Amino acid sequence: MGKLDFGKLTTISLIFFIVVFFFGGEIKYWYDHKDELQFKLINLVYTKQQYDDLEADEKKLLLDEVSSLCVRKHHTDNLSCTDTAYWLANSMEDKGIESDLAIEWMQSCLDACKTSKPSSSLQDRPGKRTGI
Secondary structure, three states: OOOOOHHHHHHHHHHHHHHHHHHHHHHHHHHHHOOOOOOOOOOOOOOHHHHHHOOHHHHHHHHHHHHHHHHHHHHHHOOOHHHHHHHHHHHHHHOOOOHHHHHHHHHHHHHHHHHOOOOOOOOOOOOOOOOO
C-alpha cells in the first residue's frame, strides 16, 4: 500500500466532483423519494373496453385495490387527496393505461382518500392478473 500523494488526492477529488456534477441531481432525487410508495397493482386492465367487460366482482376487486393503494400513498407520502388522485392517474398513464380509464378511477381514489379507509376486502394477497 503506497502513500497517498497530492496527485492521487487530486484525481480522487476531481472524479468525485465530476460524478456530483453530472449525477448529483439524480442521486438527490432518488434519495429524497426512496421511501415513497410505488405504483403497483395486482389486477390491471389497460382499456376502458376491458374494464367494461369485467364481471361485477372483478370490477369491485380492482376498485378496492385502487382505493387501498391511494389510501396507503396518501398516508405514506403525506400528499393531499387531490395530489394522490393525480399521482394515480399519472402512474396509470405511464404504465400504458388509457387516460379515460385513469380519469374515471381518480374519483374512486379521491373518495377513498377522503374517507381514509382502505377497503376491508383487499389485503396484500396474490391474485390473478386481469388484462393484457
